[in-house]
Each structure stands twice: as C-alpha cells, then as structure tokens.
Amino acid sequence: MPKGNNLADSSTLRVTVSVQAEKLLEQLAGQGIYGRNSAEVAARFIDEALKGFVDKPKLSIERVAKRKGSER
Numbered sequence: 232m233p234k235g236n237n238l239a240d241s242s243t244l245r246v247t248v249s250v251q252a253e254k255l256l257e258q259l260a261g262q263g264i265y266g267r268n269s270a271e272v273a274a275r276f277i278d279e280a281l282k283g284f285v286d287k288p289k290l291s292i293e294r295v296a297k298r299k300g301s302e303r
Contacts, residue, residue, distance in 0.1 A: 246273065 248256070256269035266272040 246277075248273070 253269060256272045259265050259272045260268045265275050
C-alpha cells in the first residue's frame with residue numbers, strides 16, 4: 232500500500248529504545264502493516280499514542296506565571 236500524503240509538517244526526532252523494542256519494531260516492519268522500516272513503525276506508534284493522549288489526557292498542563300527577576 233503506498234504511503235499517503237502527509238498534510239502536516241514533519242520533523243526528525245532521534246529516539247533511543249531498548250534492543251528488545253528495536254527487534255520488535257523490525258519484526259513489525261517486516262510484516263509491512265505498520266510501516267516499511269522500524270523508524271516508520273515507531274513514528275506511527277508515537278503518533279497514535281499522542282492522539283490517544285490528546286483525546287483523553289492523563290494530566291493537565293498549567294502555565295506558571297513568571298516572577299519578576301526570574302531568569303526562566
């Protein structure tokens with residue numbers, strides 16, 4: 232199945248995984264269902280996990296107001 236057009240901009244991100252995770256990603260890539268190589272499979276899983284997180288967030292993120300004199 233050809234890869235569809237990606238409507239979103241993309242960026243390269245370097246991720247470190249365990250040897251076991253790498254082997255599993257390679258096995259899944261060999262099936263060709265989730266991607267053509269381990270990087271595509273990992274990217275798809277990350278995208279899906281982030282979609283699930285956004286749909287049902289597990290935590291809330293609050294902005295903290297800067298204090299005067301704070302360097303951050």
